[in-house]
Amino acid sequence: MDEGPVEAAVERFWLTLRIPTQIKELIQVGLCTELDSQHERAASEIGRARACVEQLAEGRRRLARGVVNQFIPITLSREEQDPHILSDLSTRLSAFLTRWW
Secondary structure (H helix, E strand, O other), X not given: OOOOHHHXXXXXXXXXXXXXXXXXXXXXXXXXXXXXXXXXXHHHHHHHHHHHHHHHHHHHHHHHHHHHOOOOOHHHHHHHOOHHHHHHHHXXXXXXXXXXX
16 A cells, blocks of 8 residues: 555654654653652552451451351351452452552
């Protein structure tokens, strides 16, 4: 497929466009600054999510100990211990970390 003269000129322009070094450095500094600030904002959220996952895991361990020691009836433990909650939170935390870290 042959390009018209306008398309060829546009293509040549974008192939030969050079960003001055000073402007390129400004863009890089700006992007790095923005990414750093996003990482800082995300760090507290990641910490809270990790703490929540750990609290749920500790709750499951306590519940399991209560069942083993027969302090909690097995029927009640089945209702209280939803296996999907912890795995769902772990999956969401992993996805978040993969995206931002």
